[in-house]
Amino acid sequence: MFNGEKINATEGRAVLHVATRAKRDQKIIVDGKDVVPDVWEVLDKIKDFSDKVRSGEWRGVTGKPIKNVVAVGIGGSFLGPLFVHTALRTELTAGAAAETRRLRFLANVDPIDVARALDQLDREETMVVIISKTFTTAETMLNARTLRTWLTKKLGEGAVAKHMVAVSTNVELVKAFGIDPQNIFGFWDWVGGRYSVCSAVGMLPLSLQYGFDIMEQFLLGANDIDNHFATAPFDSNLPVILGLLSVWNVSFLGYPCRAILPYCQALSKLAPHIQQVSMESNGKGVDINGKNLPFDSGEMDFGEPGTNGQHSFYQLIHQGRVVPCDFIGIVRSQQSVYLKGEIVSNHDELMCNFFAQADALAYGKSAVELRAESVPDHLIPHRSFTGNRPSLSIMLPELSAYQVGQILSLYEHRVAVQGFIWGLNSFDQWGVELGKVLASKVRQKMHETRTDNRKINSADAFNLSTQTMINRYLEGKDVMKYPEPRDVFPGDLLKPKE
Known part of the structure; x- marks a missing residue:
């Protein structure tokens, strides 16, 4: 991987997200070329551009400074940057750097998401960042066209040059x-999309929000774990050890799920991001040579910050199914509250739960202990905890941009280790394609039925269930033809009536 070999065999590509956070003096070769200078050319451009926007040198078409950014993307163009943004919002240095600025993400093609992304934003102070490698992703491009119309309807066509930028490899389609x-x-x-947070995909919108200097610390943190992964002996190599534990839990002990449980609200979007990194990477039924796997692989990931999760699904992980858990704690909180008269601070209380949960899973509570506490016999089965349930604990000194980069890289490489051991290609995602193809077919048939004012029928080659559901949908709209275009944008609907 670090040598730039094309280990993504089904697509004939190298896998070098590590290059996106390489230091200037590192060398990473792909097809005989050092790609690090190209990476830093883009990063320098991001720094220059974000500095201009944040300082007010770059202004909107009416002369107002840009204070709001809407990042339009989906999947890997959304989940990773959202995780980092959420992690930094309440960090003191990053929060101060982002004062008066707003960063929103628009991923879902659902107009409700459009409404929420645009709520109370002033077009004159808003920049739209469209993030799409190919500039063809259906949901992203429809959202992009919606926001272009939202801008130009009030500000004119000249607004595109001042209010819209793109992160993409497809220059012609962007033009x-x-x-x-x-x-x-x-x-x-x-x-790869889900590994692209450290590229312009994440660095551009996040630098606009927090400034390039803070985001460079994020890159340094990721680079630190990259170097550790590449050089540390296996017996002290954190991604290797974590990957081995996951393989053991899944393929040997038969535990298919993993709970990611950060005892830090700032990491609330870590689990959704790792869901994609892990499940899109290793959710495979065949090995890298196309042969059916003779064992279970892949993990089903979910999670919620502690202590919220304790009051949600911890009942199952303590007394129901065995679910290996990742507990993540922070020594010094981003925020500090210590009320007079309390024996511990708020963060201490949070961390007391962090320490207790791993013990509870490991050791449980036996019938002997319960009887010693005079628990009635008929309640002992209900109050017994079997213990011997696996978990691991990770504790960070603090959660600054540097540590956010470390935790990102740690999980990325952990997933890669699992894939290497299982013999998978962790860097393609053909499983997401079939649904996209069928959605395109539905789109075309819906257009035809509305144009011809007819219903979906057997000639449209859908199964009977889908045919019936589409017709019910169209009937529920109370129209079998195209609805009239609306001048009102979803974001405007949230504004109170005058």
Whole structure:
């Protein structure tokens, strides 16, 4: 991987997300070329651009400074940057750097998500960052067209040049969309979407929010774990050890799920991001040579911050199914509250639960202990804890941008280790394609039925269930033809009536 070999065999690509956070003096070769200078050319462009926007040198078409950014992307163009943004919002240095600024993410094609992303944003102070490697992703491009119309309807066509930029590899389609080629921030086919947070995909919107200097610390943290992964002996190599534990739990002990449980609200979007990194990477039924796997692989990931999760699903992990758990704690909280008269601070209380949960899973509570506490016999089965349930604990000194980069890289490489041991290609995702193809077919047939004012029928080659559901959907709209276009944008609907 670090040598730039094309280990993504089904797509003939190198896998070099580590290059996106390489230091300037590192060398990483792909096809005989050192790619690190190209990476830093883009990073320097991001720094220059974000500095201009944040300082007010770059202004909107009416002369107002840009204070709001809406990042439009989905999957890997959304989950990773959202995780980092959520992790930094309440960190004191990052929060101060982002004062008066707003960063929103628009991923879902659902107009409700559009409404929430645009709620109370002033077009004159808003920049839209469209993030799509190919600039063809259906949901992203429809959202991009929606926001372009939202801007230009009030500000005119000239607003595109000042209010819309793109992160993409497809320069021609970006130009055709109307974005100035100077406002394109590139990346490379050796960066997979779910591994792209450290490229312009994440660095551009996050630098606009927090400033490049803070985001460079994030890159340094990721680079630190990259170097550790590449050089540390296996017996002290954190991603290797974590990957081995997961393989043991899944393939040997038969535990298919993993709970990611950060005792830090700032890490609330870690589990959703790792869901994609892990399940899209290793959710495979065949090995890298196309042969059926003779064992179970992949993990089903879920999670919620502690202590919220304790009041949600911990009942199952303590007394129901065995679910290996990752507990993540922070020594020094981003925020400090210590009330007079309390024996511990709020963060101490949180961490007391962090320490207790791992013990409870490991040791449980026996019938002997319960009888010693005079628990009635008929309640002993209900109050017994078997223990011997696996978990691991990770504790960070603090959660600054540097540590956010470390935790990101740690989980990325852990997933790669699992895939290497299982013999998978962890860097393609053909499983997401079939649904996209069928959605395109539905889109075309819906267009035809509305144009011809007819219902979906057997000639449209859908199964009977789908045929019936589509017709019910169209009937529920109370129209079998195209609805009239609306001048009102979803974001406007949230504004109170005058």
